[in-house]
Amino acid sequence: MFKKDNLPFGILLGLLTPVVGFFLYYLLVFLPRRIGLGEFMDVLLSNRQMLPKVISICLVLNGVVFYLYTQKRRDITAKGIFLVTMLYAITILLLKLIHG
Numbered sequence: 001m002f003k004k005d006n007l008p009f010g011i012l013l014g015l016l017t018p019v020v021g022f023f024l025y026y027l028l029v030f031l032p033r034r035i036g037l038g039e040f041m042d043v044l045l046s047n048r049q050m051l052p053k054v055i056s057i058c059l060v061l062n063g064v065v066f067y068l069y070t071q072k073r074r075d076i077t078a079k080g081i082f083l084v085t086m087l088y089a090i091t092i093l094l095l096k097l098i099h100g
Contacts, residue, residue: 003074010069010080017065017081018088021058048099052092059088 030040044051062085069078 005074005076007076007080010077010082011084012080013065013069013077014062014081014084017062018055018058021061022054024061025054025057048095051099052095055088055092055095059085059092062088 026037026040035043044054062081066078066081066085069075069081
């Protein structure tokens with residue numbers, strides 16, 4: 001499955017990897033403080049300045065996956081990952097502009 005080299009697979013990886021990064025961030029940073037997932041989501045939604053920061057942290061994992069796929073010469077899949085990463089980056093910029 002991970003040996004595929006096509007654009008839709010790269011887009012799917014690019015969309016799902018930050019979600020995994022989000023849950024890893026929650027598990028490593030907020031769960032040890034005994035903050036539940038629902039409470040964490042409430043904090044994110046009420047503190048609009050925190051949302052772009054958390055999304056940026058989650059995108060680090062996309063960079064790792066992008067690097068791995070470029071090293072394996074799966075360039076078409078890497079293009080899909082890069083495309084979605086740029087869409088996330090635009091979203092982060094828009095959130096920063098809207099919420100200061």
